[in-house]
Structures are given as C-alpha cells and as structure tokens.
Amino acid sequence: MNDEHNKQWCQCHLMEVLSDHPAYPIEYCSRTRTFELIYGNGLGRHRLYYCFDCGGNLPEEDYSTRPVPDEREQAEAESIMSSALTVAEVVSALGPPDEEIPWSEGPGTEIYEELAKRYPDQYAPGRNWLRCLRYSKRWRSLLLDILEYEGGEIEYSIWEQSVE
Numbered sequence: 001m002n003d004e005h006n007k008q009w010c011q012c013h014l015m016e017v018l019s020d021h022p023a024y025p026i027e028y029c030s031r032t033r034t035f036e037l038i039y040g041n042g043l044g045r046h047r048l049y050y051c052f053d054c055g056g057n058l059p060e061e062d063y064s065t066r067p068v069p070d071e072r073e074q075a076e077a078e079s080i081m082s083s084a085l086t087v088a089e090v091v092s093a094l095g096p097p098d099e100e101i102p103w104s105e106g107p108g109t110e111i112y113e114e115l116a117k118r119y120p121d122q123y124a125p126g127r128n129w130l131r132c133l134r135y136s137k138r139w140r141s142l143l144l145d146i147l148e149y150e151g152g153e154i155e156y157s158i159w160e161q162s163v164e
C-alpha cells in the first residue's frame, strides 16, 4: 500500500507564513526542507510533522538534498577518536574545542527530565553527560561532538555540516 496516497497534506500554508514572520517560533529549514519549532534561545529545534492548524501532514525530510560528511574528513575524525579515550586525549589531539556546552544548557534537557519523572514506565531516565565538547571549525563538512560522562567516559557523534 502506498502511504503517500492516504496522506492529507497541509493546504492552509499557515506554517509557511509563520516561518517568514520573526515573531513566531517556526522556521523553515532549507537544508532538510522541513518546518521546525525553535526553542531555548534558538538552540533547540523540533521537527514539525503536522500542521497545528489544519492537521495536515507537513513536508517530509528530503534526503536527496541532505549533505553528507566528506569521506576523507569523516575517516580522519573517526581515526582520531578511535585512539582517544578521555577528554584529555581528545584535547591533546584536536586542541581546545570550538564550543563547550554544559549538560544543563543542552536544549530540551529539562523537557526530557520532566517526561522521565512523570512517566518513568515510558521514559528511561537519561544518562546525563557532564559536558559536550564541540569541534565545528576543524572540518568543512562535519562537526564532532564529544560527550563526557561521570567517571571520565566519553562518546562521540559526527554530524553533517552544511557547506555554504
């Protein structure tokens, strides 16, 4: 069954007009071609799936236009991270991060904590990281986030970065 045929797409255009209006926390993301709710001083973004006025479906993410990290850059980042086990080793390999985000300022943090508190059967308590080191300038096509946990354990994620 083709799902596309059963979808009622939003026809009211309200999201489009709101996203062009600076007073409303709705933005159109030209990278993913979706509408997003913006919160937490612009740090947090939440993808909108349905129009909250007419209830219709909003555009789905268009993967064909989504940038992917450059293979060579990704291989370099992964190779560095495969031999760095602590924040000190990361900093010695990459230098100081371009940005350091403490857990309490992570966008949406307090929302997930509240959900886990109210609905513990449904939401596992998050494993809080202590800080996030972000390297956004070293590579052109990707950014690297390193999360540090209590006890010094680290985890990393690589995100695509749109090349302007």
Ligand SMILES: [Zn+2]
Pocket (backbone or CB within 6 Å): 010, 011, 012, 013, 014, 015, 051, 052, 053, 054, 055, 056
């Ligand atoms: Zn609509």
